[in-house]
Amino acid sequence: MTYLAITIALSLSMTWAIRGGSFGPLKERLPRWATLLVTPLALVLPLALVHTGWDLWSALLFPVAALAFFAAQADGWGRQMDLGDDPKPDNETGRRLRDMIWEKKSSLPRDLAGLYMRFLQFTPAALALGYISPIYALPVVALMVFTPLLWLAERQWIKGTKLYGKLAWVEYATGIMLSLATITAITL
Numbered sequence: 001m002t003y004l005a006i007t008i009a010l011s012l013s014m015t016w017a018i019r020g021g022s023f024g025p026l027k028e029r030l031p032r033w034a035t036l037l038v039t040p041l042a043l044v045l046p047l048a049l050v051h052t053g054w055d056l057w058s059a060l061l062f063p064v065a066a067l068a069f070f071a072a073q074a075d076g077w078g079r080q081m082d083l084g085d086d087p088k089p090d091n092e093t094g095r096r097l098r099d100m101i102w103e104k105k106s107s108l109p110r111d112l113a114g115l116y117m118r119f120l121q122f123t124p125a126a127l128a129l130g131y132i133s134p135i136y137a138l139p140v141v142a143l144m145v146f147t148p149l150l151w152l153a154e155r156q157w158i159k160g161t162k163l164y165g166k167l168a169w170v171e172y173a174t175g176i177m178l179s180l181a182t183i184t185a186i187t188l
Contacts, residue, residue, distance in 0.1 A: 014175055016171050039069065040066040047185060065124075072124070083108050083155050090106060093117065115151060116148050123144070150170050154170050
């Protein structure tokens with residue numbers, strides 16, 4: 001069962017790009033709800049396959065975690081991903097809180113904070129998985145903590161090079177990170 005779980009977890013390296021619409025073969029061929037469903041299924045299924053302490057809570061919380069992850073993706077991502085390079089005013093989730101902290105409507109610190117606020121929406125999925133087993137929360141916590149930093153790394157090192165715009169760098173890097181964190185969680 002572990003090999004099957006690892007194989008499914010490896011698909012996470014592509015599912016985040018499918019969710020974002022950047023995976024070439026499936027680009028704009030799947031309905032939005034289907035693209036949002038691929039990653040939570042590829043994340044929760046391997047954990048469920050290796051889980052040994054099945055009880056009522058596990059049976060309830062695995063689907064709850066998948067639904068919470070699905071729902072967390074549904075909110076828009078918006079111009080925060082530009083990390084201060086988009087002069088349009090911030091109109092994303094949590095903007096009123098950021099308005100109290102930053103006067104300027106577009107800046108690197110404001111948008112980075114906005115990305116972290118955006119990724120906090122994955123907390124219910126992390127809590128559901130963490131209740132089943134604390135190590136199961138690892139992939140979602142890694143997503144919440146490191147994905148905004150991947151956007152920052154892209155801005156610092158990829159943007160302005162020939163690589164920028166040729167590949168959805170952040171989407172694939174996030175998928176690889178999710179895949180490695182899930183494999184770590186299922187093998188520990």
